[in-house]
Amino acid sequence: MAAALLSASTLTCLRMAAAEEPAGNGEPVAKVGADWQSWRANNDVADLPSAQRGARNFVSYCLGCHSLQYERWSRLGQDLAIPQRLLEQDLLPPGDKATQYILTSMPAADAATWFGKTPPDLSLMARARGRDYIYQFLKTFYVEPARQTGVNNLRLPTTAMPHVLSELEGLKRAVFREVASRGADGQITRSQVFDHFEQLAPGRLSAAQYDGFVRDTVNFLDYVSEPTQTARRALGVWVVLFLLVFTWLAWLVKREYWKDVH
Numbered sequence: 001m002a003a004a005l006l007s008a009s010t011l012t013c014l015r016m017a018a019a020e021e022p023a024g025n026g027e028p029v030a031k032v033g034a035d036w037q038s039w040r041a042n043n044d045v046a047d048l049p050s051a052q053r054g055a056r057n058f059v060s061y062c063l064g065c066h067s068l069q070y071e072r073w074s075r076l077g078q079d080l081a082i083p084q085r086l087l088e089q090d091l092l093p094p095g096d097k098a099t100q101y102i103l104t105s106m107p108a109a110d111a112a113t114w115f116g117k118t119p120p121d122l123s124l125m126a127r128a129r130g131r132d133y134i135y136q137f138l139k140t141f142y143v144e145p146a147r148q149t150g151v152n153n154l155r156l157p158t159t160a161m162p163h164v165l166s167e168l169e170g171l172k173r174a175v176f177r178e179v180a181s182r183g184a185d186g187q188i189t190r191s192q193v194f195d196h197f198e199q200l201a202p203g204r205l206s207a208a209q210y211d212g213f214v215r216d217t218v219n220f221l222d223y224v225s226e227p228t229q230t231a232r233r234a235l236g237v238w239v240v241l242f243l244l245v246f247t248w249l250a251w252l253v254k255r256e257y258w259k260d261v262h
């Protein structure tokens, strides 16, 4: 009986949510984002053009708050095959030199006052949190007017970071559904569980383009978190080949030595 009542109230709640939906063109809306936890970055550090686009994205949208304190501009240019002229013209902030580290111009103390938290350095973020984490983080911002930044995030709830990419992605809201569960003591507890996203306003990019934008950005951060990884993997193949050839030579020598003994 209680279960029937509960499911009835959940249904009413869902219907109310549905009634609030902005009038669309009548077509059923796909439940976007219901599977956000399984979103993968699927980036490829060896994909140089993608990493180059990611570097451009980082400079345009992240460097205002975040640093990459372990990477120099010149190293970035070298690894990502960005000619010195383009590096200075398009990426380097005015007044910075290529030999300097990639540092934000935002003073840490001001950042702490403005956001309540200092934006963390992103040099090692892809290794600390994982590529998929950053991908999901940048794709699960949603409007929540009560918050100071006007947004919240599924990956990092109550994050202090504003949705700096909203101009590209547009604005979306999160639709929650109520779930009732019976605890060990028989008490019924209700909680709000994320159901799906609803686009409120379009951005400059389509959904697929935005995914690409985020993937490139994550790819760049993945490269920065270990700049030598592509070279290391390429070298690894040669090392294994060398060891195989060497084993064969050693075996030949052994056979030669033992020939007389047997």
Ligand code: HEC
Residues within 6 Å of the ligand: 057, 058, 061, 062, 063, 064, 065, 066, 115, 117, 118, 119, 120, 122, 125, 129, 134, 137, 138, 156, 158, 159, 160, 161, 162, 164, 165, 217
């Ligand atoms: C307006 C300032 C600002 C800009 C621009 C900005 N961020 Fe942030 N970012 C923050 C703040 C503040 C935090 C700390 C959030 C927290 O801990 O709640 C943060 C945290 C993060 C984190 C760490 C999340 C965690 O789990 O601790 C990542 C990753 C990140 N930002 C990525 C980016 C990327 C990528 C960009 C560019 C597309 C970007 N940020 C642009 C302010 C900014």
